Amino acid sequence: MRYISTRGQAPPVSFLDAVLQGMAPDGGLYVPERWPELDFSQSLSATHFTFAAMRVLEEFAAGDVWYEEDGLAAIVNAAYIAAPADSDDETWRPKWPKAVTPLRQIGPGFWALELFHGPSLSFKDVAMQMIGPLLDLALKRRDRKLTVVCATSGDTGGAAVEALKERERIDLFVLTPRGRVSDVQRRFMTASGADNVHVLEVDGDFDACQMIVKSLFADSDFAERASLSAVNSINWARIVAQSVYFQTAARTLSAPGPVSFVVPTGNFGDAYSGWVAKQMGAPIDRIVLATNENDILSRALATGRYERGASKATLSPAMDIQLASNFERILFEALGRDAEGVRQLYSNLAQEGGFDIPLRALAWLRETFDAVAVSDAQTLFEMRENSKCEGELVCPHTAVGRAARVAGGGSPRVFLATAHPAKFPDTVERATGVRPQLPAKCADLFERSEKFDSLPADAEAVKQYIRERSRAWT
Numbered sequence: 001m002r003y004i005s006t007r008g009q010a011p012p013v014s015f016l017d018a019v020l021q022g023m024a025p026d027g028g029l030y031v032p033e034r035w036p037e038l039d040f041s042q043s044l045s046a047t048h049f050t051f052a053a054m055r056v057l058e059e060f061a062a063g064d065v066w067y068e069e070d071g072l073a074a075i076v077n078a079a080y081i082a083a084p085a086d087s088d089d090e091t092w093r094p095k096w097p098k099a100v101t102p103l104r105q106i107g108p109g110f111w112a113l114e115l116f117h118g119p120s121l122s123f124k125d126v127a128m129q130m131i132g133p134l135l136d137l138a139l140k141r142r143d144r145k146l147t148v149v150c151a152t153s154g155d156t157g158g159a160a161v162e163a164l165k166e167r168e169r170i171d172l173f174v175l176t177p178r179g180r181v182s183d184v185q186r187r188f189m190t191a192s193g194a195d196n197v198h199v200l201e202v203d204g205d206f207d208a209c210q211m212i213v214k215s216l217f218a219d220s221d222f223a224e225r226a227s228l229s230a231v232n233s234i235n236w237a238r239i240v241a242q243s244v245y246f247q248t249a250a251r252t253l254s255a256p257g258p259v260s261f262v263v264p265t266g267n268f269g270d271a272y273s274g275w276v277a278k279q280m281g282a283p284i285d286r287i288v289l290a291t292n293e294n295d296i297l298s299r300a301l302a303t304g305r306y307e308r309g310a311s312k313a314t315l316s317p318a319m320d321i322q323l324a325s326n327f328e329r330i331l332f333e334a335l336g337r338d339a340e341g342v343r344q345l346y347s348n349l350a351q352e353g354g355f356d357i358p359l360r361a362l363a364w365l366r367e368t369f370d371a372v373a374v375s376d377a378q379t380l381f382e383m384r385e386n387s388k389c390e391g392e393l394v395c396p397h398t399a400v401g402r403a404a405r406v407a408g409g410g411s412p413r414v415f416l417a418t419a420h421p422a423k424f425p426d427t428v429e430r431a432t433g434v435r436p437q438l439p440a441k442c443a444d445l446f447e448r449s450e451k452f453d454s455l456p457a458d459a460e461a462v463k464q465y466i467r468e469r470s471r472a473w474t
């Protein structure tokens with residue numbers, strides 16, 4: 001399996017190179033040259049999550065020889081099955097529940113897919129826990145070191161820290177917008193105590209952080225000398241890992257017909273993973289994009305114009321994103337894989353701040369995707385209703401999805417629950433009057449000491465910072 005760029009001007013690469021590079025050198029994103037079909041002979045509800053993860057990974061890494069025979073099994077086991085407890089360690093807790101991504105019925109025809117049971121309590125852990133051992137194995141094979149950069153609106157950072165802390169061949173640099181993340185989110189980044197983790201609070205919003213990461217890659221001399229890689233939601237490995245729970249959930253619930261998913265969306269990564277699962281044959285009907293007031297995706301689907309607006313701080317900060325990076329991947333498909341067309345539209349975006357989606361591509365998108373924008377007031381209402389009627393606390397991002405319940409056609413509906421409510425205690429308490437408690441496995445989060453630095457939103461300052469600290473720098 002080879003990976004091609006959505007902008008068509010970079011040579012095809014292997015799975016491992018796509019993962020290590022993050023972004024293609026022509027500014028595009030890697031996508032597989034063809035879509036594999038997956039046929040599961042076993043009922044996925046009767047197997048461990050790692051079984052489906054293995055099967056999916058095998059397809060996308062096919063032909064890569066960097067892993068030994070048992071390499072992929074070792075990766076998924078390290079990711080989703082914790083090492084057994086040391087017999088007298090009282091503090092030991094498994095990283096995941098046995099179900100990894102439990103599916104829970106919340107109404108007639110409605111299910112919640114709980115993706116927040118990993119080490120940093122958000123769905124980002126599902127992918128990042130797999131990326132950790134995958135990079136480790138790959139770097140050992142190639143005898144290389146890596147500088148990993150990551151722009152985060154809050155949850156990617158914590159998940160990356162949990163997955164990459166104390167890895168010998170990796171230095172991690174996390175860029176996070178100052179004042180836009182919750183205390184719990186920040187502590188998952190800053191309180192790891194690991195020497196290879198560097199957290200930078202940037203004076204700007206998430207889009208500014210993401211722009212800096214892009215410009216680090218655009219400086220090819222810097223990128224090469226730092227041996228730079230990104231684990232943002234543009235990273236192909238994240239898409240692959242996230243597509244697994246769409247597979248398991250859809251194939252568990254699909255009798256007699258397909259199911260629809262409601263996905264709280266920012267960078268369009270998770271929703272695109274759902275489309276990938278559908279493309280590989282999972283019985284999926286519609287995918288509903290639930291955005292907060294940063295509604296570029298719902299405007300684009302409604303009007304056909306993809307246009308940057310002003311970024312707003314909302315109660316669901318992990319989705320305070322105006323430019324949804326992964327949208328480029330679905331646009332590439334919507335345009336019939338016309339890289340030249342993608343290039344043109346993105347050059348309009350750079351020059352004029354927007355582009356018109358060609359009509360046929362728009363119609364193609366609407367065949368699968370619905371989009372709904374949800375206000376902060378609706379989000380609070382949804383959280384209150386859930387608490388009052390069901391006694392259930394949901395995080396604000398999950399609530400954005402729940403509030404979008406009108407869309408999605410008549411199929412059974414799966415709502416992605418993307419973060420644990422205790423990651424956003426202030427918002428949850430404001431909505432419900434109840435302060436959610438951290439699970440036992442991370443109850444000491446506020447007792448650990450924090451470490452981070454502050455920098456202006458300036459790519460040169462970030463480069464300097466990395467140059468001085470990365471062990472991969474040559």
Ligand SMILES: *Cc1c(COP(=O)(O)O)cnc(C)c1O
Binds near residue numbers: 154
């Ligand atoms: C990142 C995140 C999202 C949005 O996911 P995308 O892949 O960026 O669309 C939704 N909810 C939570 C809690 C998140 O951390």
